[in-house]
Amino acid sequence: MTNIINPVVVLGGLGLLFGVLLSIASKVFVVEVDPKVEDVLNALPGANCGACGYPGCAGCAVAIAQGKAPVTACTIGGQKVAENVADIMGVNAAQMDRNVAAVLCQGDCDKAKDKYVYQGLQDCRIQATLAGGQKECSYGCLGCGSCFDVCEFNAIRMINGIAVINKENCTACNKCVEICPKKIIEMVPYDSTAIVKCKSEDPGKLVRGYCSTGCIGCQICVKNCPTEAFSFENNLARINYEKCINCLVCVEKCPTNAIDNSSIVSEEFAREFAS
Amino acid sequence: MEMSLFAIMVSTILVNNYVFARFLGICPFLGVSNKMETATGMGFAVTFVTTLASIITYIIQNTILNTLGLQYLQTIVFILVIASLVQFVELALKKISPGLYSAMGVFLPLITTNCMVLGVAILNIQEGFTLLQTTVNAVGASLGFFLALILISALREKMDIADIPEALAGFPITLIAAGLMSIAFTGFAGLV
Numbered sequence: 209m210t211n212i213i214n215p216v217v218v219l220g221g222l223g224l225l226f227g228v229l230l231s232i233a234s235k236v237f238v239v240e241v242d243p244k245v246e247d248v249l250n251a252l253p254g255a256n257c258g259a260c261g262y263p264g265c266a267g268c269a270v271a272i273a274q275g276k277a278p279v280t281a282c283t284i285g286g287q288k289v290a291e292n293v294a295d296i297m298g299v300n301a302a303q304m305d306r307n308v309a310a311v312l313c314q315g316d317c318d319k320a321k322d323k324y325v326y327q328g329l330q331d332c333r334i335q336a337t338l339a340g341g342q343k344e345c346s347y348g349c350l351g352c353g354s355c356f357d358v359c360e361f362n363a364i365r366m367i368n369g370i371a372v373i374n375k376e377n378c379t380a381c382n383k384c385v386e387i388c389p390k391k392i393i394e395m396v397p398y399d400s401t402a403i404v405k406c407k408s409e410d411p412g413k414l415v416r417g418y419c420s421t422g423c424i425g426c427q428i429c430v431k432n433c434p435t436e437a438f439s440f441e442n443n444l445a446r447i448n449y450e451k452c453i454n455c456l457v458c459v460e461k462c463p464t465n466a467i468d469n470s471s472i473v474s475e476e477f478a479r480e481f482a483s
Numbered sequence: 484m485e486m487s488l489f490a491i492m493v494s495t496i497l498v499n500n501y502v503f504a505r506f507l508g509i510c511p512f513l514g515v516s517n518k519m520e521t522a523t524g525m526g527f528a529v530t531f532v533t534t535l536a537s538i539i540t541y542i543i544q545n546t547i548l549n550t551l552g553l554q555y556l557q558t559i560v561f562i563l564v565i566a567s568l569v570q571f572v573e574l575a576l577k578k579i580s581p582g583l584y585s586a587m588g589v590f591l592p593l594i595t596t597n598c599m600v601l602g603v604a605i606l607n608i609q610e611g612f613t614l615l616q617t618t619v620n621a622v623g624a625s626l627g628f629f630l631a632l633i634l635i636s637a638l639r640e641k642m643d644i645a646d647i648p649e650a651l652a653g654f655p656i657t658l659i660a661a662g663l664m665s666i667a668f669t670g671f672a673g674l675v
Contacts, residue, residue, distance in 0.1 A: 214551050222543070222560060226567035233571055237578035 244273040244296060251292040252282055257360070259283045259381040272297065283307070284361075284379035306398040308378040309363075309385060313349040313392045314405045314468060317369035320345055320419040336389035344418035347408040349392055355384035365480040374481050375470070396470075400449045402459050404429075406466040409442040416464075423466040429458040488619045491612075494675040495623035501599050502631035503668040508599030512631060513657065515590055522636035524583075525590045526629035530622070532572060533600050536565045537621035540604040541614055561604050569595045599628055635661060 249269035256264040260281045262271055271277035272293060279294040286306065326335050326342035332354040335341050341350040351369040363377035364384060373384075375398060385393045392407050404423065408415050412424035429445050430438040437451035438458065445467070447458075459469045501507045508529075515525045540561045548554055573591050576584045584591075594600060603624045607617045638660050647656055 215553055215556055218547060218551065218553055219556060219560065219563075222547075222563055226563060230567060230570055230574070233574050237574045239577055239581075 242273050245269050247296045248272050248293055251289060251296060253285045253289060255284060257284060257381050259379070259383075284381055286379070307380045307395040308375040308398050309373050309380065309382075309393050310375070310396045310403055310405070310470065311349060311355075311371045311373055311393050312403070312405050312407050313347070313370060313390075314421045314466070315343065315345060315348040315370060315419045316367070317351075319421045320348055321417075333387070333389045341390070345408055345410070345415070345422065347390060347392065347406075347410075348419070350390060354387050354389075355393060358383040358387050362481075365477070367474075367476055367480060372477055372480075374477075377481075397449050399454070400452060401454050401469050401471045402447065402452060402456055403468050403470050404445050404447050404466060405468045406444065409444050411443055415443075421464050421466055424464055426463060428461045428463065429467060432457050432461050488616065490675050491616055491619050492623040495620055496627040496630065497668070497671040498674050500627040500631060500668055500671075501602065501624050502628055503665040505602065507602040508597050508628055511590070511593060511597055512628075512635065513654075513661070514593075516632055516636040516639055516657075519633070519636045519640060521590070522632040526625075526632050528572070528591055528594055529597065529600070529628055530625035532565070532568055532594050533603055533625045533628075534618065534621045536561075536568050536600055537604050537607055537617050538614070539564050539568070541607060541612075541617045544608050557605065557608070558601075561601055565600050565604070566595050599624065631664075634664060638664075 246269075249266055252265040252269060254265050258264065260268045260277070260283060262268040262277070262281075265282075268277065268281055272279060272281055279297055279299060280290045282289050282293070321344045322342050323339070323344045324342050326338065328334055328338070330352045332341075332350040332352040335350045335352055340346045341348075343350065349370040351366060351371070353364075353366045353371065355371050356364045356366055360383070361377050361379050361381065363374050363379070364371055365374070366372075371384075371393075373393075380395060382395070385391075385395065390407075396403055406415075406419075406421070406423040408419070408422050412426065415422040415424050423444050425440070425443045425445070427440050427445065429447075430440050434455060434457065435451045435453055437448045437453075439446050439448065447467075456469060458467045459465075495501070499505060502509065502512050511525055511529070515521050543560060543564065544554075544557065548556060548560065569592060573584075576591070603621055607620055610616075610620075612620060635657070639657060642656055642660070651659070
């Protein structure tokens with residue numbers, strides 16, 4: 209009988225002993241965790257995309273609970289998540305300024321000239337190392353679709369050699385902004401319709417030579433804007449989205465259509481995203 | 484003849500290195516050797532757990548198991564000890580040093596399944612060591628593991644930026660490097 213009892217007692221006893229010791233240890237070494245952290249974490253999407261700038265949703269939840277990050281810190285969750293988080297934190301969620309990514313280049317295969325024919329790996333970062341890319345314009349979209357590859361939200365398509373972004377699908381996760389070697393993808397307010405879609409800082413004469421839709425520095429937009437939202441520096445018109453009232457005078461007046469009305473989408477665009 | 488403590492130390496670090504000569508603890512050896520930083524963290528954690536586990540299992544073996552003639556319970560009891568110890572270390576570390584805790588991350592609980600910890604504990608008993616010798620052997624074994632981890636992670640950091648044929652890049656070249664390193668360590672044979 210002891211053959212059975214001894215091992216059972218020893219093993220059970222040791223297990224019990226360690227169990228008791230561990231439970232005592234967990235009481236002794238207890239770490240106070242703010243209950244808000246868990247609530248906030250549950251309210252967040254849990255995608256761990258890192259767009260907020262914290263290491264995953266858990267990191268973001270800690271920062272929000274400690275007040276280091278605003279309740280609107282989660283960019284991909286949008287207004288709904290912000291409201292839930294605000295409830296937990298006991299504050300009012302301010303109307304969230306939704307930003308979306310925009311490709312600031314319209315130089316597709318028809319409008320922009322090439323300097324050589326690129327036949328290497330289909331990656332913008334590689335193409336950019338070869339004399340700045342195949343386009344004559346050293347600022348424009350290279351069209352290999354690196355941004356398309358990193359987009360997890362089905363918001364980017366390559367149409368006629370340049371990237372276009374569907375702002376309805378964009379969650380402002382910033383991945384395309386980071387990967388673009390030409391830095392032509394920027395965050396713009398969702399509500400803004402007039403966007404200067406050119407980044408070329410070359411003089412107007414040069415721009416006219418290689419692209420039919422680039423900013424040539426005529427400053428017509430600067431002169432015509434009723435709210436003085438435009439400024440002009442380094443041969444390029446820049447728009448201050450806070451001053452812009454979306455009157456679209458600039459879009460009408462721009463001789464090269466470098467200022468785009470982003471609320472109008474082309475047929476091809478609609479077809480691409482419908483599929 | 485009783486081995487001197489120094490001989491045990493040299494033997495377990497170089498001659499009978501637990502990774503290169505006894506092939507124990509291969510999983511963390513390959514899994515967490517990508518970067519020098521994580522390798523160092525893992526090395527420290529394993530050193531701590533192995534040493535403590537060896538001492539506790541030695542005491543349990545000699546006071547409980549041997550007196551009751553329950554040597555066949557060795558494996559399961561030792562695993563119980565190691566698992567509890569790892570859990571305890573995790574709890575304590577979380578309280579005492581949250582920085583170190585988050586640096587080690589998932590590697591801490593992974594030590595539970597590190598066969599080197601169990602291997603050292605069982606071999607201590609098989610070799611008939613005294614408590615002092617057990618401690619020295621455990622420290623030596625962990626240092627040997629530490630050494631192996633540091634060596635391979637240093638190599639892997641270099642190999643990451645080296646121009647390696649596509650078929651070999653990544654894991655294959657790591658296994659080849661580990662094999663060559665193991666062969667190199669046989670050069671220490673006969674030292675003790």
